[in-house]
Amino acid sequence: MDGEKIRVVIVDDEPLALRGLKLRLAEFPEIEIVAEATNGREAVRLVKQLAPDVVFLDIQMPGLDGFGVVRALIGAPAPLFIFVTAYDKYAIDAFEANALDYLVKPVEDERLKDAIHRAREALKTRAAASRESRLVELLASLSSDERDRIKELINDPTWTAKERYPERLSFKDGSKVVVLNADEVEWIDAAGDYMCIHAGGKTHIIRETMKTLEARLDPARFQRIHRSAIVNVNKVKELHPHSNGEYFLILENGVELKLSRSYKDVVARFL
Numbered sequence: 001m002d003g004e005k006i007r008v009v010i011v012d013d014e015p016l017a018l019r020g021l022k023l024r025l026a027e028f029p030e031i032e033i034v035a036e037a038t039n040g041r042e043a044v045r046l047v048k049q050l051a052p053d054v055v056f057l058d059i060q061m062p063g064l065d066g067f068g069v070v071r072a073l074i075g076a077p078a079p080l081f082i083f084v085t086a087y088d089k090y091a092i093d094a095f096e097a098n099a100l101d102y103l104v105k106p107v108e109d110e111r112l113k114d115a116i117h118r119a120r121e122a123l124k125t126r127a128a129a130s131r132e133s134r135l136v137e138l139l140a141s142l143s144s145d146e147r148d149r150i151k152e153l154i155n156d157p158t159w160t161a162k163e164r165y166p167e168r169l170s171f172k173d174g175s176k177v178v179v180l181n182a183d184e185v186e187w188i189d190a191a192g193d194y195m196c197i198h199a200g201g202k203t204h205i206i207r208e209t210m211k212t213l214e215a216r217l218d219p220a221r222f223q224r225i226h227r228s229a230i231v232n233v234n235k236v237k238e239l240h241p242h243s244n245g246e247y248f249l250i251l252e253n254g255v256e257l258k259l260s261r262s263y264k265d266v267v268a269r270f271l
Contacts, residue, residue: 005032006119009050011043011069012058012084014215017105021056021084024107028116040064044072052079054100054119059085060166060216080122082115086170086216104172106207169216171197171206178204182221186235186251188213190228201253223266225249225259239267 008031012018018036025031034050037043041064047055059066066083086105100122101115170179184199190210197204206213214222214230225231231249238250239259247259247267259266 004030006030006054006116006123007032007034007050007052008054008056009033009035009037009043009046009052009079010056011037011040011061011066012056013038013061014058014212016212017058017084021107024109024112025056025116030120031116040066040069040072043069047073047079051077053123054080054082056082056084056103059083080119082119086212104170104177105212106172166216171204171208180204182218183232183234185222185232186253187232187255187257188222188230189226198255223263225257225263225266227260227262229257231257 008025010018010021010025010033012021015038018038022033022036025033034052035046037046040061043055043057044064046052047069057066057069064072070081080100083099083102084105084107085102101118103111103115167182168179169182169185170177172178180197180199186198186200188195188197190196191205193207195206195208195210195213197206210228210230214224217230221232221234222230223233231251235251235253236249237252240248240250242248245261245264247264249257249259251257
């Protein structure tokens, strides 16, 4: 691979995440981005068509997720997969051994550099074939219904994705990854460039934007109540109106949060 470009496809259903990864990969002269995909079905088509060396593959996507993409490509010429995850504990545990690498959002510069180095070395030693067999071994235990469903999602031109929200959420808190049940999260507030996730009497500090974090949460359970706050509506015990049109929410643990006038439509959730 010396002197040759590493041909890359990047896959993420979040446009900002896709653009961010593209800009960061542009800093590596050996990387050539040959295509971008915003959903699993498109990713499968592009990989089969272009046969890239490496695929940066988001795990959490509506419809055909990252796991489904790998399963759908079993039997085809296998690229190296670098998984990108923001929540899945088993992705961190399982794919460290079964994929080339994994990256936790927000992706750190050193981790991205390490992943590209590993890709370069793997391609030099022609490790793709052995890694394909390990992925096949991990993912081949599909029922016939699952295979039919994946085939349907890939081939159906009228398919529209429905978002799915995980019951377990992973957050990088310093040097460790914290996994929480969604029901445990009480409220979230912003502190500068960081988010404070309050759950079970503890506060976890993560580096993530309010917008990207909100996109990971089920809107049937979590509501924005302020420019800098999200609340688990199931944890709200009382609602008190204020004379200026704002409201105060009292949570089960006694914490008081302000619901600003900009989000007054949320009040209907509690009535």
